[in-house]
Amino acid sequence: MAAMALITSSLISCPNPNIHQLKPNLLPRSLKQSLSLRKPERKQLVSRICCSTANKPDFSSTAKIRSEVLSPFRSVRMFFYLAFAASATLGGLIAFTQLIGALSNPSRAVGVLDILKGLGIDLAAVLLFAFLYTRENSAKNAQLEKLSREESLSNLRLRVDEKKVIPVSALRGVARLVILVGPSSFLVESFRRSKPFTEALLDRAVLVVPFATDGDKPDFEFEEDDEPRNKRLWQLTPVYTSEWARWIEEQKKLANVPIDSPVYLSLRMDGRVRGSGVGYPPWNAFVAQLPPMKGMWSGILDGMDGRVL
The missing domain is CATH 3.40.30 (Glutaredoxin)
Known part of the structure; x- marks a missing residue:
């Protein structure tokens, strides 16, 4: 375990890890082959592994909180989409094993159509909830990007x-x-x-x-x-x-x-x-x-500035 921890800590640090200090007898064969590469190739490999997530957007906590306020039930919907997709996946696996057993046993061939019907329903449910989750996640990321841009604007002087x-x-x-x-x-x-x-x-x-x-x-x-x-x-x-x-x-x-x-x-x-x-x-x-800020409309129409682009 200590050896694996040493390997992991050496690979995760992006800026030029000192791989030469690792003992060869503690390394798996695949890692030994990687270490046998020339120094420029090894640097390129390590940087590709370590920094592959560098391009992922990093949203601030303020943008995330504002997103939750604007769409308070999005996280709940995404949770249920994942739960239903997992349940349908499990049902599909069970139906698939039943189908294999029915096809291998002629005495159970009568129930093949029912098993196929259940398997089709499970597959359709998986695809449906995966689509709904992907769409919700895309909308969430788009909203976070928009809020991040607005946050950047708010910091300008x-x-x-x-x-x-x-x-x-x-x-x-x-x-x-x-x-x-x-x-x-x-x-x-x-x-x-x-x-x-x-x-x-x-x-x-x-x-x-x-x-x-x-x-x-x-x-x-x-x-x-x-x-x-x-x-x-x-x-x-x-x-x-x-x-x-x-x-x-x-x-x-x-x-x-x-x-x-x-x-x-x-x-x-x-x-x-x-x-x-x-x-x-x-x-x-x-x-x-735009409504005026004074007079009979003040207070009633505060914030009625039109929809957000």
């Missing part, structure tokens, strides 16, 4: 003013962010198109996050008679732009959108993505779809 920098997550329950990505000319034109809806957007707690992909700082020209409140719509600025650029590039690749295309993303009050598109954001649609 924004500058509110010269002295205050906050993460995106700090605005959950406070504001509905609209992220604009494109060259400075696209951002300036989006700013111009938003002017007629400034008051209505602010009443709906909409804040814009402009991200210039060409490195130029957009020049938003506010009029002299604009109130300070109206400037709040465009006061947020992304910080650590390399992290923002990496996250945006990943989203474009997932959506099969060209990297240089100007896009917008609309977030719900809870920080989840409610809408996105290529081109200029539909400010009038935001005003029509």
